[in-house]
Amino acid sequence: GENVEQHPSTLSVQEGDSAVIKCTYSDSASNYFPWYKQELGKRPQLIIDIRSNVGEKKDQRIAVTLNKTAKHFSLHITETQPEDSAVYFCAASKRSGGYQKVTFGIGTKLQVIP
Amino acid sequence: EAQVTQNPRYLITVTGKKLTVTCSQNMNHEYMSWYRQDPGLGLRQIYYSMNVEVTDKGDVPEGYKVSRKEKRNFPLILESPSPNQTSLYFCASSSELYNEQFFGPGTRLTVL
Numbered sequence: 001g002e003n004v005e006q007h008p009s010t011l012s013v014q015e016g017d018s019a020v021i022k023c024t025y026s027d028s029a030s031n032y033f034p035w036y037k038q039e040l041g042k043r044p045q046l047i048i049d050i051r052s053n054v055g056e057k058k059d060q061r062i063a064v065t066l067n068k069t070a071k072h073f074s075l076h077i078t079e080t081q082p083e084d085s086a087v088y089f090c091a092a093s094k095r096s097g098g099y100q101k102v103t104f105g106i107g108t109k110l111q112v113i114p
Numbered sequence: 115e116a117q118v119t120q121n122p123r124y125l126i127t128v129t130g131k132k133l134t135v136t137c138s139q140n141m142n143h144e145y146m147s148w149y150r151q152d153p154g155l156g157l158r159q160i161y162y163s164m165n166v167e168v169t170d171k172g173d174v175p176e177g178y179k180v181s182r183k184e185k186r187n188f189p190l191i192l193e194s195p196s197p198n199q200t201s202l203y204f205c206a207s208s209s210e211l212y213n214e215q216f217f218g219p220g221t222r223l224t225v226l
Contacts, residue, residue, distance in 0.1 A: 001173070006156075032213050043204065043217040044157070089156060093213060099145065099164045100213050103173075106156035 002027040004092050006105025014113050019077045021108045023090035026071065032093040032100070033066060033073050038107075039086045047088075048075070080112045116141045120205050120218035127195060128226050135190045135221050137205030145208045146188040147172070147215070148180065150201040157204065163188055195225040 003026040013019045025033075031052040036044035050057045050064045050073065057064050061080075066073040077084055090105040118139045127133055139146065147162040149172075159172030163182040177199055179191040188207075192199060205218040 009154075034214065036215075043219055044215075045217070046214045049214065097170075099162060099170070100208070100210075101162075102147075102159070102213075102215065104149075104157040106154060 002030060002092055002094065002101070002103040004090060004103050004105045006090050006108060008108060009106065010109045010111070012111045012113060013080050015080060015082060017080055019080055019084070019110055019112075021075045021088055021090065021110070022072065023074070023092075023105050024070075024072050025092040025103075027092070027094060028068075028071065030092040030094040033064070034091050034093065034102075035062075035064060035075050036089045036091065036104075037086045038089065044089060077110075080110075082112050082114050085110055085112045116216070118205055118207055118216050118218040120203075120221050122221060123219060124222050126224045126226065129196055130194050133192050133195060133223075135192075135203060135205075135223070137188045137190065137218055138186050139188075139205075139207040139216070140186065141207060141209070141216065142185065143207035143216075144185075144210045146182065147206045147208075148178070148188070148190045149204045149206065150174065151204060151220075152201050160190070160203075195223075197225050199223065200225050 006023045034049035037047045038044040063076045087107045093102045121136045148160040149157045158174045161180040163169045203221045206215040208215045
């Protein structure tokens, strides 16, 4: 089955700096790569996603890049703010038996220091 | 308001006492899933359902059961809970056309 590796597991940055979280996946059939943000005590919520026919996607201060050849995708947050502090999960998804199966990474705890 | 709801939000129980965690969504989504979240292990899928009466095992199904008798509801059943099932549980739903998963608020379960 699919294996998603995510690193780093923890990341501390100064407010205003950039943060980068990286993920690799194993199954070349994966075609959808979402990123979820989970604030303390809250549910995970989608912040950005990318499909396999696109190499990069940007939404204000966040961007995701995808390298299908290397099976690697990354989340980039620029001009970090304290409210960006949360756990971020990457995921890889593929069609399997009529269902879009999703495999999550273990998460990255991001701390933005004011 | 489009949402996924779970009940109860918190539950403390004892080994072997059957329990059910309910999940309901009002978005007419075909797909529903249950995940457990444990420190250092991320979100792991327990069971999923593609539609009414269609369910299948995820990555960690041992000790759990599910049913999908109605499109909106997807309860998680622990027939004989054990301490290793102490965890934070999330229900999620998504549509066939769009892949974004909408998560419920979570259920924190402690099995003594």
